[in-house]
Amino acid sequence: MKIQNIETPALLLDIDVFNNNVNKMMEKLRNKKVKLRPHFKTHKCTEISKILIERGAKGITCSKLSEAEVLAEAGIQDILIANQIVDPVKIERLTQLSRKSKITVCVDCKENIDKLSEIAKKNGVVLFCLIEFDLGMSRCGVDTFEEVLELAKIINASDNLELEGIQAYAGHNSHVLDNEKREETAIHLENKIANLKKYLNDNNIKINQISGGSTGTSYIDANSDNYTELQAGSFVYMDREYTRLNSDYKCALTVLSSIISVHKDRIVTDTGAKSCSTEQGLPVIRELPEASIGLSEEHGTIKVKNHNYKLLDKISYIPTHCCTTINLYDKMYIVKDDEVLDIYRVDGSHKSM
Amino acid sequence: MKIQNIETPALLLDIDVFNNNVNKMMEKLRNKKVKLRPHFKTHKCTEISKILIERGAKGITCSKLSEAEVLAEAGIQDILIANQIVDPVKIERLTQLSRKSKITVCVDCKENIDKLSEIAKKNGVVLFCLIEFDLGMSRCGVDTFEEVLELAKIINASDNLELEGIQAYAGHNSHVLDNEKREETAIHLENKIANLKKYLNDNNIKINQISGGSTGTSYIDANSDNYTELQAGSFVYMDREYTRLNSDYKCALTVLSSIISVHKDRIVTDTGAKSCSTEQGLPVIRELPEASIGLSEEHGTIKVKNHNYKLLDKISYIPTHCCTTINLYDKMYIVKDDEVLDIYRVDGSHKSM
Numbered sequence: 001m002k003i004q005n006i007e008t009p010a011l012l013l014d015i016d017v018f019n020n021n022v023n024k025m026m027e028k029l030r031n032k033k034v035k036l037r038p039h040f041k042t043h044k045c046t047e048i049s050k051i052l053i054e055r056g057a058k059g060i061t062c063s064k065l066s067e068a069e070v071l072a073e074a075g076i077q078d079i080l081i082a083n084q085i086v087d088p089v090k091i092e093r094l095t096q097l098s099r100k101s102k103i104t105v106c107v108d109c110k111e112n113i114d115k116l117s118e119i120a121k122k123n124g125v126v127l128f129c130l131i132e133f134d135l136g137m138s139r140c141g142v143d144t145f146e147e148v149l150e151l152a153k154i155i156n157a158s159d160n161l162e163l164e165g166i167q168a169y170a171g172h173n174s175h176v177l178d179n180e181k182r183e184e185t186a187i188h189l190e191n192k193i194a195n196l197k198k199y200l201n202d203n204n205i206k207i208n209q210i211s212g213g214s215t216g217t218s219y220i221d222a223n224s225d226n227y228t229e230l231q232a233g234s235f236v237y238m239d240r241e242y243t244r245l246n247s248d249y250k251c252a253l254t255v256l257s258s259i260i261s262v263h264k265d266r267i268v269t270d271t272g273a274k275s276c277s278t279e280q281g282l283p284v285i286r287e288l289p290e291a292s293i294g295l296s297e298e299h300g301t302i303k304v305k306n307h308n309y310k311l312l313d314k315i316s317y318i319p320t321h322c323c324t325t326i327n328l329y330d331k332m333y334i335v336k337d338d339e340v341l342d343i344y345r346v347d348g349s350h351k352s353m
Numbered sequence: 354m355k356i357q358n359i360e361t362p363a364l365l366l367d368i369d370v371f372n373n374n375v376n377k378m379m380e381k382l383r384n385k386k387v388k389l390r391p392h393f394k395t396h397k398c399t400e401i402s403k404i405l406i407e408r409g410a411k412g413i414t415c416s417k418l419s420e421a422e423v424l425a426e427a428g429i430q431d432i433l434i435a436n437q438i439v440d441p442v443k444i445e446r447l448t449q450l451s452r453k454s455k456i457t458v459c460v461d462c463k464e465n466i467d468k469l470s471e472i473a474k475k476n477g478v479v480l481f482c483l484i485e486f487d488l489g490m491s492r493c494g495v496d497t498f499e500e501v502l503e504l505a506k507i508i509n510a511s512d513n514l515e516l517e518g519i520q521a522y523a524g525h526n527s528h529v530l531d532n533e534k535r536e537e538t539a540i541h542l543e544n545k546i547a548n549l550k551k552y553l554n555d556n557n558i559k560i561n562q563i564s565g566g567s568t569g570t571s572y573i574d575a576n577s578d579n580y581t582e583l584q585a586g587s588f589v590y591m592d593r594e595y596t597r598l599n600s601d602y603k604c605a606l607t608v609l610s611s612i613i614s615v616h617k618d619r620i621v622t623d624t625g626a627k628s629c630s631t632e633q634g635l636p637v638i639r640e641l642p643e644a645s646i647g648l649s650e651e652h653g654t655i656k657v658k659n660h661n662y663k664l665l666d667k668i669s670y671i672p673t674h675c676c677t678t679i680n681l682y683d684k685m686y687i688v689k690d691d692e693v694l695d696i697y698r699v700d701g702s703h704k705s706m
Contacts, residue, residue, distance in 0.1 A: 007442055009706060041650060063651040083651065084613040086664055089360060108614055111664050139652050140614040140621050171649070260437040261461055261493040268493050274680055274705040279631045296524070297394060297676055298416040298436065298705060299492050311439055311464050323650055327627055327681075330703065350683065350703065352627040352651060353362060 001340040003333075004314060008258040009275035011329040011346070012316070015336050017252035018236060024248045025235050026056050028222040037061045037080060037211065039233025042323045044348035045332060046074035048236065059102075061211075061231045065090050066351035072100045074347070080104045080130070080211060082167060082231060084140055086112050088119065095123040104128035106167045108141050113154050113161065120160035129155050130167040130211055133196060135189050137172045145199045152205045165209035168193050169231060174216030177244060186220040193226045216245055239322040241280050254286060255317040255325065256333075257300060259309055267309045269300040276300075276317050277324035286316040327352075354693040356686075357667060361611040362628035364682045364699070365669070368689050370605035371589060377601045378588050379409050381575040390414045390433060390564065392586025395676045397701035398685060399427035401589065412455075414564075414584045418443050419704035425453045427700070433457045433483070433564060435520060435584060437493055439465050441472065448476040457481035459520045461494050466507050466514065473513035482508050483520040483564055486549060488542050490525045498552045505558045518562035521546050522584060527569030530597060539573040546579045569598055592675040594633050607639060608670040608678065609686075610653060612662055620662045622653040629653075629670050630677035639669040680705075 003012070029036055038052050040062040049060050049071060059078025062068050068079050079101050085094050097103050098120075107113050107129050120127045131151045134141030142148055148166070155163040170189050176182040193210060200207060213221035213230040215238075221227050234242050237253040257271035273295045276283050285291050285302055294301040302315070319325035326332070327349050334342040356365070382389055391405050393415035402413050402424060412431025415421050421432050432454050438447050450456050451473075460466050460482050473480045484504045487494030495501055501519070508516040523542050529535040546563060553560060566574035566583040568591075574580050587595050590606040610624035626648045629636050638644050638655055647654040655668070672678035679685070680702050687695040 007440065007706060086613050087360065087611060109664065138619065139649065139654055258440060260439050266491065272705070273632055273677060277632070279626055296492065301492055311462065324626060328703065328705065350681065352625070352681065353360060 003256065003335055003338050003340060006256055006333055006340065008256050008314070009271040010256045011326065011332045012254050012256050012335050013237070013332050013344075014252045014254070015334050015341060017250050021235050021238065021249045021252060022052065022055055025218065025232065028219060029056070029230070032222055034213075034222055034224055034227050035229050037229040037231055038236065039082070039231050040067050040071060040348055042233030042326070043236050044326045045344050045346050046071060046076065046348065047344040049074065049076055052236070058229065061233070064351055064353060065093060066353045067348050068097055068103065069093070070348050070351060072097045076101060078102045082106055082169065082211070084108060084112060084132070086115070088115060091116055091119045092123075094127065095120050095125045098125045098127055102128065104130055104164050106130050106132040106140070107151065107155070108132045110151065110154055113151065113158060117158035117161050126160050126162055128162045128164040130165055130209065131155070131163070132167040135168055135170040135192065135212075137170065141167070145196055148196060149200060149203055149205065152200065156205070163205070163207065165207040165211065165228070166193070166196065168210055168212040168227070169214070170212060170217070171214055174214035175241070175245070176216070182217060183220055186217045190224055190226060197226055215242060215247070215249065219247070234322055237322040237326070239325070240284050240318050240320045251318050253319060253322050253326070255283070255319060257315045257317060259311055259313045259315060262309060262311055265303060265305060267302050267304055267307065267315070269302065269315050270298070271300045271317055272296050272298040274298055275328060276319050277321050277328065279324060280321040283317040283319050286318055356609065356688055356691050356693060359609055359686055359693065361609050361667070362624040363609045364679065364685045365607050365609050365688050366590070366685050366697075367605045367607070368687050368694060370603050374588050374591065374602045374605060375405065375408055378571065378585065381572060382409070382583070385575055387566075387575055387577055387580050388582050390582040390584055391589065392435070392584050393420050393424060393701055395586030395679070396589050397679045398697050398699050399424060399429065399701065400697040402427065402429055405589070411582065414586070417704055417706060418446060419706045420701050421450055421456065422446070423701050423704060425450045429454060431455045435459055435522065435564070437461060437465060437485070439468070441468060444469055444472045445476075447480065448473050448478045451478045451480055455481065457483060457517050459483050459485040459493070460504065460508070461485045463504065463507055466504065466511060470511035470514050479513050479515055481515045481517040483518055483562065484508070484516070485520040488521055488523040488545065488565075490523065494520070498549055501549060502553060502556055502558065505553065509558070516558070516560065518560040518564065518581070519546070519549065521563055521565040521580075522567070523565060523570070524567055527567035528594070528598070529569070535570060536573055539570045543577055543579060550579055568595060568600070568602065572600070587675055590675040590679070592678070593637050593671050593673045604671050606672060606675050606679070608636070608672060610668045610670060612664055612666045612668060615662060615664055618656060618658060620655050620657055620660065620668070622655065622668050623651070624653045624670055625649050625651040627651060628681060629672050630674050630681065632677060633674040636670040636672050639671055
């Protein structure tokens with residue numbers, strides 16, 4: 001099938017750009033201590049998860065239990081939920097998953113650790129834990145070395161739990177536009193993590209993994225002596241927001257739109273905010289990068305003068321935020337030049353529970 | 354089931370508030386010429402469509418072919434797609450739908466009218482058309498009376514098409530905060546529509562329906578001598594953005610969240626931007642309306658001091674925009690006080706094609 005014949009709005013993945021992005025990341029990690037554990041919250045598609053594992057990823061990161069369930073169902077063997085699972089009903093489901101795959105989950109308080117241990121023991125499975133250490137995001141995670149040590153001792157004394165290591169994610173530093181500032185902060189945080197590692201070691205706490213890192217700092221984190229896994233997700237697809245950092249990665253994901261109304265001063269497409277997320281700002285039109293645009297729920301309005309566009313012509317949007325745009329779709333067209341090579345199910349879409 | 358036992362994040366509809374909103378709208382329209390044709394792009398749930406028809410709505414408005422398909426499948430007999438359907442593949446599907454329900458669609462150019470007629474004729478069905486007249490949104494629609502007349506003549510001369518009337522939607526006026534300005538504009542546009550109606554009448558063009566109007570101007574449009582149907586959608590659920598207009602309608606829709614991490618200065622919930630839309634701004638916490646909040650994709654951070662919140666306590670978000678929030682869900686809990694009365698499928702969710 002030709003791209004021209006796709007019903008719109010539709011999500012397109014340029015396979016050459018995607019492959020190039022993945023190659024660039026794997027090149028950065030070649031012969032490094034740090035392994036890749038890409039984030040499912042971006043790619044939302046187990047076909048892509050499998051490709052990333054074939055190319056060298058050690059496993060997959062995700063945010064939610066429902067995402068982990070999709071990954072386990074697809075046969076992914078090593079899954080990190082980079083988040084807290086605290087509801088006993090969800091912990092019950094988590095222990096069921098751990099019969100299929102190695103499941104690691106983040107913790108930041110004793111009460112949750114006790115509940116994880118209780119339900120894992122009852123169901124005769126082992127859950128792996130990362131203690132979340134807050135590097136300045138002020139979200140989940142404990143703030144001090146002493147708290148990490150305290151939780152580590154609790155996990156080591158708990159039945160059916162294994163202390164795997166530390167979650168140290170600095171997402172707040174990933175979108176800092178000034179390269180120098182971003183690098184300075186990354187190195188400062190890296191030192192903090194090194195100190196935490198030493199502190200735990202001095203207190204006889206053994207940790208296997210330090211997990212964190214993001215697309216925006218991947219070129220720094222790849223050379224880390226401390227991180228063992230990189231949770232970067234956006235590099236596979238990229239978006240307008242991330243390309244402001246001038247990274248090596250290029251936008252592989254676009255929303256194909258059709259013109260449904262033609263005027264002297266504007267064209268109107270069938271793609272609005274329900275087909276291209278706008279919470280980080282408006283997308284850019286690939287063919288008209290300078291054009292002023294507006295997006296209502298189901299319409300996109302593009303201001304153009306002296307144009308030759310006609311009804312049903314195709315237009316491509318480059319999303320501002322790939323993670324929330326892919327979440328609006330159930331399928332993705334895999335394209336090369338003008339041809340559709342395949343259609344992948346976006347089977348991780350709408351899984352926010 | 355008690356609300357406390359719902360797995361989160363979850364969408365909750367307070368049935369008392371919903372009923373009150375619907376009653377208030379129907380009261381405004383009692384003994385009026387204007388009938389209600391509520392917009393599916395907001396409620397996204399055919400159970401709600403059926404309730405609205407039982408309470409007096411004449412039919413349902415929607416934005417997309419895929420929404421119309423869901424509505425027809427659910428047995429809704431009178432469906433308006435308040436949008437242009439121009440792709441021949443979609444027009445083919447549209448004509449299939451018109452075997453189940455009365456289908457009306459908007460048009461704003463000859464090329465589209467010709468294609469609708471051709472395919473409707475081929476398939477032996479009749480499609481009803483509204484000519485879209487632009488009231489200042491600068492989206493789809495023609496700008497002048499003369500263009501409306503020209504398209505009306507073309508439709509009247511086309512096989513298998515019926516000219517139903519005019520689509521005159523002034524969404525740009527619906528969110529104007531200043532009541533006086535909003536009313537002034539509504540009256541100005543009402544005069545414009547009256548003039549258009551007279552112009553068409555003088556030119557022997559018969560029109561049955563003038564469709565438009567929105568929640569923000571519903572109290573004005575309900576008294577119109579020109580509009581025959583009101584497309585208001587948001588009044589059923591409402592949201593933070595719309596309540597700024599100080600209308601009679603109250604927020605019936607909330608996102609139930611659980612606390613997954615507790616700190617001295619903040620609580621963190623399991624509800625982020627993938628469970629509560631933020632493209633029109635951040636939601637408000639019902640229990641902590643003054644609190645400063647942050648939303649990343651899967652986390653909500655709420656700044657609180659000297660609090661007693663504990664792990665797994667429930668928090669309710671009032672979305673800024675109901676239409677894009679409900680689009681993130683597959684089901685909705687119908688609640689009254691602390692009890693879950695029912696669960697409705699959000700069967701119109703993710704239908705943006």
